[in-house]
Amino acid sequence: xxxxxxxxxxxxxxxxxxxxxxxxxxxxxxxxxxxxxxxxxxxxxxxxxxxxxxxxxxxxxxxxxxxxxxxxxxxxxxxxxxxxxxxxxxxxxxxxxxxxxxxxxxxxxxxxxxxxxxxxxxxxxxxxxxxxxxxxxxxxxxxxxxxxxxxxxxxxxxxx
Amino acid sequence: xxxxxxxxxxxxxxxxxxxxxxxxxxxxxxxxxxxxxxxxxxxxxxxxxxxxxxxxxxxxxxxxxxxxxxxxxxxxxxxxxxxxxxxxxxxxxxxxxxxxxxxx
Amino acid sequence: xxxxxxxxxxxxxxxxxxxxxxxxxxxxxxxxxxxxxxxxxxxxxxxxxxxxxxxxxxxxxxxxxxxxxxxxxxxxxxxxxxxxxxxxxxxxxxxxxxxxxxxxxxxxxxxxxxxxxxxxxxxxxxxxxxxxxxxxxxxxxxxxxxxxxxxxxxxxxxxxxxxxxxxxxxxxxxxxxxxxxxxxxxxxxxxxxxxxxxxxxxxxxxxxxxxxxxxxxxxxxxxxxxxxxxxxxxxxxxxxxxxxxxxxxxxxxxxxxxxxxxxxxxxxxxxxx
Numbered sequence: 001x002x003x004x005x006x007x008x009x010x011x012x013x014x015x016x017x018x019x020x021x022x023x024x025x026x027x028x029x030x031x032x033x034x035x036x037x038x039x040x041x042x043x044x045x046x047x048x049x050x051x052x053x054x055x056x057x058x059x060x061x062x063x064x065x066x067x068x069x070x071x072x073x074x075x076x077x078x079x080x081x082x083x084x085x086x087x088x089x090x091x092x093x094x095x096x097x098x099x100x101x102x103x104x105x106x107x108x109x110x111x112x113x114x115x116x117x118x119x120x121x122x123x124x125x126x127x128x129x130x131x132x133x134x135x136x137x138x139x140x141x142x143x144x145x146x147x148x149x150x151x152x153x154x155x156x157x158x159x160x
Numbered sequence: 161x162x163x164x165x166x167x168x169x170x171x172x173x174x175x176x177x178x179x180x181x182x183x184x185x186x187x188x189x190x191x192x193x194x195x196x197x198x199x200x201x202x203x204x205x206x207x208x209x210x211x212x213x214x215x216x217x218x219x220x221x222x223x224x225x226x227x228x229x230x231x232x233x234x235x236x237x238x239x240x241x242x243x244x245x246x247x248x249x250x251x252x253x254x255x256x257x258x259x260x261x262x263x264x
Numbered sequence: 265x266x267x268x269x270x271x272x273x274x275x276x277x278x279x280x281x282x283x284x285x286x287x288x289x290x291x292x293x294x295x296x297x298x299x300x301x302x303x304x305x306x307x308x309x310x311x312x313x314x315x316x317x318x319x320x321x322x323x324x325x326x327x328x329x330x331x332x333x334x335x336x337x338x339x340x341x342x343x344x345x346x347x348x349x350x351x352x353x354x355x356x357x358x359x360x361x362x363x364x365x366x367x368x369x370x371x372x373x374x375x376x377x378x379x380x381x382x383x384x385x386x387x388x389x390x391x392x393x394x395x396x397x398x399x400x401x402x403x404x405x406x407x408x409x410x411x412x413x414x415x416x417x418x419x420x421x422x423x424x425x426x427x428x429x430x431x432x433x434x435x436x437x438x439x440x441x442x443x444x445x446x447x448x449x450x451x452x453x454x455x456x457x458x459x460x461x462x463x464x465x466x467x468x469x470x471x472x473x474x475x476x477x478x479x480x481x482x483x484x485x486x487x488x489x490x491x492x493x494x495x496x497x498x499x500x501x502x503x504x505x506x507x508x509x510x511x512x513x514x515x516x517x518x519x520x521x522x523x524x525x526x527x528x529x530x531x532x533x534x535x536x537x
Contacts, residue, residue: 072304074297074300074301074304075297075300076294076297076298076301076458077301078298078301078302078458078459078537079483079484079537081483081484081486082305082483084301084304084305125305154457154458
């Protein structure tokens with residue numbers, strides 16, 4: 001019941017929030033002519049499985065391509081609440097970089113539209129509930145590429 | 161209005177590297193309090209970086225991004241003394257915009 | 265690879281069957297992997313936000329007297345913050361006591377700003393619900409010693425005495441588990457789960473690394489933790505009664521640990537698992 005209320009409230013606020021940001025950009029003179037914020041991809045971020053997430057992102061059978069993408073993750077994470085992830089690729093015409101964690105309740109962690117002139121490089125930090133695969137998904141020249149690496153999540157001691 | 165971000169932008173060889181640290185709880189909506197009540201989801205959904213009216217990064221976050229999100233990216237262009245602006249919006253409609261000056 | 269690393273590698277082989285094959289192949293130990301993880305998260309430390317908060321509090325008029333802490337003497341003269349932490353604990357003439365950073369901040373908040381000691385010590389540590397002003401102030405002050413070498417003087421007899429008391433506390437076995445700090449921190453090459461434990465009794469390097477990385481942002485708690493908190497948690501883990509905030513005992517132990525770290529560059533506030 002409470003979750004439903006929150007969800008409705010979120011929906012109601014979301015519209016306002018996006019408008020607020022647009023206004024903010026406008027005020028700062030930052031708004032590109034004709035640029036509109038892409039709608040937050042609710043279906044993709046709510047996906048509970050890899051297949052659902054890939055479908056919601058409009059991905060068709062990504063090529064497994066370890067050579068095209070460098071995915072840097074630690075082999076062991078001392079704490080699952082902060083796992084550093086870096087995705088780099090030299091592919092031409094990169095349009096999008098997404099980061100997924102296959103065993104998380106919501107598998108899609110983040111998705112970035114890479115405008116022209118921005119390098120194919122993203123570093124961020126994700127939460128991991130358990131040892132799992134981190135997947136980097138790169139869209140370049142209309143094609144999808146992906147690479148996965150396992151990160152072991154440990155429980156720490158008293159930790160320095 | 162959200163809490164301020166830390167933004168560091170440095171230009172080198174025609175490329176600007178941007179490091180962003182945001183202050184946000186990033187609640188997954190799955191965590192429970194000691195008394196069993198569910199902590200509602202509260203997380204940044206959209207992050208956008210702008211340089212001279214040009215969008216240099218347009219990102220979307222889900223619940224799995226760590227508390228106090230960190231982001232690093234690079235774009236071509238940008239010179240020392242110029243400004244870059246970063247904005248985020250969260251699922252409750254809160255937002256924040258901060259500016260930083262590109263350093264050497 | 266030095267003998268210590270070889271020893272660690274052997275321990276990994278003996279203790280961790282799941283990684284044994286990998287360790288044998290590449291001679292990369294779990295300790296190395298943890299180190300790699302720590303290196304990867306070292307950039308962009310959320311403790312910076314606590315430093316910002318602390319700086320604002322330092323400069324803001326507060327308390328019944330409505331004054332800032334800008335006249336607070338942390339040992340290098342009224343209002344001098346730069347490098348102050350690298351020389352603490354220190355003997356202060358006005359209080360006739362050896363004081364660490366947090367007890368000194370407590371003195372300034374009571375004498376200058378007019379807060380009562382109880383108001384501050386009732387909840388001196390941050391929680392996920394509420395930040396702690398004294399803790400944020402400490403984060404700000406320590407950040408102003410970044411890159412400065414630890415130089416705690418034991419010339420004053422009271423500091424020397426404090427050091428000796430601290431050493432005794434470090435080695436004092438008590439509590440339901442008959443534990444002392446030294447039970448875990450006076451041997452090289454031991455660990456709890458994945459964490460290597462610093463040997464703070466006989467390894468100068470271990471003692472320096474352990475001390476100069478605190479206070480720190482704890483990613484598992486999402487909070488910046490002060491040094492008094494760190495000691496408190498050590499006592500809790502040993503099942504000792506938790507010490508009073510800024511008590512003589514905690515200051516003595518801090519003096520012992522700080523002096524042992526002398527010569528090392530202060531690198532905090534740190535970032536821990």
